[in-house]
Amino acid sequence: MATQGIGSRNNPGRQDLSVILVTGSYDHEIRFWEAWSGICSRTIARSGESGQVNRLAISPDKRLLAAAIHKKVNIYEIASSSNTPIIVFEGHTGNVTAVSFHLEGKWLVTGSEDGTIKIWDLRTGHIQRNYDNGAPVNDVCIHPNQGELISCDQAGSIKQWDLSENVCMLDLAPAGDVPIRSVTIASDGSCLVAGNNKGKCYVWKINDESAQAPRFQAITKFQAHNKYLTRCLLSPDVKYLATCSADTTVKIWSIGRHWEFKLEKILSGHQRWVWDCAFSADSAYLVTASSDHVARLWEMASGETVRQYNGHHKAAVCCALHDGAG
Template sequence: MPTTSTGSKSNPARHDMSVILVTGSYDHEIRFWEAWSGICSRTIARTGESGQVNRLAISNDKRFLGAAIHKKIHIYDIGSASSDPILVLDKHTNNVTSIAFNSEGQWLASGSEDSTIRIWDLRSPGNIVHRTYENGAPVNDVIVHPNQGELISCDQAGSIKQWELTDNLCSHELTPAGDVPIRSISLASDGSCLVAGNNKGQCYVWKVNDESTSLPRFQAVTRFLAHNKYLTRCLLSPDAKYLATCSADTTVKIWSISPGYDFKQEKILVGHQRWVWDCAFSADSAYLVTASSDHTARLWEMASGETVRQYNGHHKAAVCCALHDGAS
């Protein structure tokens, strides 16, 4: 993240495409930002279109932006100035709540309030759904396992499920708090640890064991109350040393993680005026971006816990953000 645009008075700084920072809002707009200047460099206005932007995802190669917009998923070419999507995926029948690219950007997984999880083959013409999983309850979050062979989802019925891509089935199910809805899940980049947060602000943590061992796949190690109000997002840092939790209480909490899975509250990031809906870490785990109902997004420095940049421009709640500043 510390890369900045370079320029002089006669040669103004140009947008540094090595850092892609995007926010989505209930104002229907998607905005690209210059991370360090705070300038909005591009707006996908979607004039005349209805549908709020629920989630955003950037492909690993930085070519594509996926946007979950009401019942549809729009795929945008990040390198293009066009506001028109290059693909519209439209088989869901209710709000799309979560999207995730696979590591090579060849397919996309999506979860929806229509109680299905779908896998879309982005290489196929004609908006092809490669696979559909019937979840039985509205899906709140879905992530692709680093091994690219499994999905993990969570839902309104309080379940966390692992789906096998090869066998087309649910192989494991966890219900840590009965029927309390699980809002958000995050898996360590090496697949070793799973964290889930629910509507009551509780976080649950499992050590993920290799299938080849005799140990359970998901071994419960701890749980803790992260917030006294609704939890909206939990996210492990790329180095798996920190957990960020976002909440209706207007704060973001940063938790350090010991090798023995002891979670200790390190910092409370204070500054947003309303609900904080989403967050994204920089590749080096040194910065965090957040999106809030107060219409703004913020860039936080993890070491100090201070806001180093605020992004103003949305005129309704900013509910999702995506950041990709690593190697493509």
């Protein structure tokens, strides 16, 4: 939990300099924003480089930004003004669709349309491990225990990868071959949510490894959107699930004690597909990125847009936010 985050409802104009808010676009630009003023404080223009920005991730210590750009991943220093990456990870042969930092910043995991998941050593710049997923990877998240990965793919599978055993331990296909677009795991490791191309969400309770019940226990499923689902994300306090869609909305689902998912709010304002979202550390705010070229900051309590970020010239397809302790 953040003691000083994006702001507070009582003092919404307050700017916390420790807030890192970044968006990426098909215009090939990465933009850093002052969360409350809406001013773009830095642009990584990447002039002469080809490839759209697919995903962004901020390291836990707020030092590094990882940008998945077509088939490679650029690592930038956040405190620097340089447009030149300090590391470039090359090795994927297809679009990189997922990127996430290890909690202690030792490694980075990526997933790609080339059907592989790779773990990169941030100290040496080399590949530590390479997993053959067998189908184009759409998303990868790291379990809070830092010892497992959960991936989802175009073939409709959700896989659990055990890093200590170096193998795939589980393969779920909740809707047959319907592609699974996004996966998200609770910060306390209690549940997993996945969303598919038909707008449906599936929820599993994650049991302790010593429990008698199966490790992943299917508990519910629900129709989140009637159109393509692009992202699902559990809030840090595990009280809400945000789902983004081609229907131009973001839906906020409250999570009950017995894993009931109830539609709490519909965030309306974007004019085109909403591609990505990121919660503030205290779960009080949500940032979204859309094909309408705009990113928005929403207040969860009211469901209203409290700031809009204008500047991209094409679809804004990814965002990253880190306003917690570094």
